[in-house]
Amino acid sequence: MQIIQKLGRLPIVLTFPGLALLLVVFGIPIVLLFLTSLSAPDFSLANYSAFLSNSANVGVLLQTIEISVIATIICILIGYPTAYLIVAASKPLRVVLLVLVIIPYLTSFLARTYAWIVILGDSGLINNILLHFGLISSPLQLIFNRMAVYIGMVHIMLPMMILPLVSVMMGIDKSLISAARSMGARPFTAFWRVFIPLSLPGVRSGSLLVFVICLGFYITPAALGGLGDAMLSTFIAAQVQTTFELAGIATSSFVLLAIAVTMLSMVGLDLSGSSDQGTPLRKSWPSRVISVSALNRYLGELSAPSRARRWTAHLYKSGGGNGWSKISGSAFIGLVMTFLLFPEIVVIIMSFSAGAFLEFPPSGLSLQWYRSFFGDPVWYGATQTSIKIGIVVTILSTVFGTLAAYGLSRSDALTRRSVTMMILAPITIPAIVVGVATYLGLIKLGLIGSVTGIVLAHSIGAMGYVVVIVSATMANFDRRLEQAAQSMRAGPLQTFMRVTLPLIRPGIIGGALFAFLHSFDEVVSTSLVSGFSVYTLPLKMWENIRNEVDPTVAAVASLLTLLPVLWLVALYVAWWRSRAADQEALSKATI
Structure with missing residues (x-):
């Protein structure tokens, strides 16, 4: 007791x-x-051997990894500069931009997937515009292909990349960048040598989150992709709904899970990115990279006098960016926000269409589809x-x-x-x-x-x-x-x-x-x-x-x-x- x-x-x-x-x-x-x-209680790897010996299974597995990796890379390339621009914005603008990122993050992914069907379909927004202006004679095949899958997946996962990056970047002490600039570093050098290493935890967590979730994508590839764009999750769901061969379902599921756990383990080995300096470096590609870095440092030392003069000349100048950088940054953040929000806006406008089919812009306004729903x-x-x-x-x-x-x-x-x-x-x-x-x-x-x-x-x-x-x-x-x-x-x-x-x-x-x-x-x-x-x-x-x-x-x-x-x-x-x-x-x- x-x-x-x-x-x-x-x-x-x-x-x-x-x-x-x-x-x-x-x-x-x-x-x-x-x-x-x-195969308990006999315990053998026969099911995994059978899975890997089937070329179709291996092809779907490799395709799943490929799609997930590419979608993750695209999210990094778009998400990192977006997060940086959000953090660099004034506080009121930053709040507005974060709200604009959070809204699609909270929106139903089925609704967002449907939005891309409406935009990319044969009778969708893009094809209708191109046909209207006579730029094409027949609809382009913008849907049921790999590109449509990437567009849909990136649209869904991009907020999940941006939000962890913003969280980490907000915690970076900006005085470190100023200190690097005061030591003569150019803006890009200070950004590359100081800011990026400090923001790597956000890149790691965001990339891991996006990749693992992409591995299990089922709805978006099935809705936007073709028969050749199936992922392993689609294959598993088909097995459950048709044959229900439990050994095959279990094997496929744990192959997919093993990839996710492997990525979690690899990222979790050293989140700080530090290396053991007591361990001698092997003569491999890292040592060659270090040699190149040493050469760059030597050349940098030769140009030190000129950089010192340039630093003295610009010491008391404003640290703000030039006009072109501000314009390009504003244009980039505008395009990203349009990419995140435009599909939902299109669906909302088209839902008031008075025609028998969806069209943009609507030929007339009506609540017929809302009456149909209710x-x-x-x-x-x-x-x-x-x-x-x-x-x-x-x-x-x-x-x-x-x-x-x-x-x-x-x-x-x-x-x-x-x-x-x-x-x-x-x-x-x-x-x-x-x-x-x-x-x-x-x-x-x-x-x-x-x-x-x-x-x-x-x-x-x-x-x-x-x-x-x-x-x-x-x-x-x-x-x-x-x-x-x-x-x-x-x-x-x-x-x-x-x-x-x-x-x-x-x-x-x-x-x-x-x-x-x-x-x-x-x-x-x-x-x-x-x-x-x-x-x-x-x-x-x-x-x-x-x-x-x-x-x-x-x-x-x-x-x-x-x-x-x-x-x-x-x-x-x-x-x-x-x-x-x-x-x-x-x-x-x-x-």
Whole structure:
């Protein structure tokens, strides 16, 4: 009994409800899936050998890696200068640009994928414009090819690259750049030698996040790509829905997971990028690069006198950039924001079309597609189902996630890292692998084709978002406030309700909103778990996009595009009220 009482006082106990849910729905099934891939109880690599000996499987695997790598590189090339320009902007402009990046990040990826179908299709915006001006005689094949896949994937993943970069760049001390300039370094040299090395953690985290998520892409390649652009996730989903050959599904899933884990391990080896200076360098390409660097330094020493004179001449000049750099920077950031927002704007405008088909610009304005959405019981019923599921998922994941975040914030560092990695697994490994494991777990529970099963499948991912956001809020929480309340004989529950909860409420609200958005937009796990008996709004949208491209989808997509704006307003109101409450409490304390 004493052991149980002592265990109950440990903060880590608060993570047990969330871990139990994760273990039953995802943890045990993925272990069983791994054992299946190893032909347990005989334990052999025959399934992996068969997978790798099939040239078609290897081709799809290599194509998956290729598409993910190229999409990640494009996101880096666009995202890094975008993040730099956002950080360099004035504070009001920076806030506006960040909001413009966050809005597409929170927008349904199905709505964004549909937007590109509308723009790139044979009767889409680009082909219609080119035909109207007589530049082409027949529609160009802009969709169902690799380029369309890259456009769609980069559009979806670019905010996930920009936001970590902005977070890291905001923490860089700008005086270091000024110090390099004061020592005679040119602007580009100071940027290359000082700023870029300090921003590498953002590049690593953003690249890893984008690459791992791209590995599990299923909807976008299937909607925008052709038969030759299939990725391994599409192959796994087809196996689940047709043959359901469990050994092959397990093997394919863990091959995909192995790539993701390998990347996580490689990046996690040395996040600082430092090297062991006590280890002698081998005569390889790094040593040759170092030799080139030594030559550059020698040539630089020869030009030192002239650089010293130039530095003296420019010492007291303004450090601002020239007009052309400002113009090019403004043009670049404008193009990126147009790329992120224009597809959604096009869909919103086209959703008011009065014609029988979508057209841009509309020949007339009408609400016919909105009436079609609200008047069709199938669409309306799917929306109601998604809202009901989203509300239940939000409540469940917010309660479990907040308890877990509170317990983790009071645990030791090793326990916190280990448990956090387990809780975040469903949102950090390829979505199709999570979907397959969840599907197998819910089969054991007899919940396939039920609303309860979908709620559990959504909750394991939504809980991860709640833990991340609430944990970030707890990191800035002053625990002395709790100690002060306890010194006034307040119990643990009273202290939490009267002191802790009001201060972390904005984080809880933010986590709840992200949990709802995750559930409301989830389609991969839902398509596997629903058993074609429960239709959510994303499933209904996906069915229409694949089969007929019903113009009603434009009205649905436009409504989903406006949804993040409402969430941002709700977050701002929650933050404003919390700030007002803090100021009121501070004023009372000083009286």
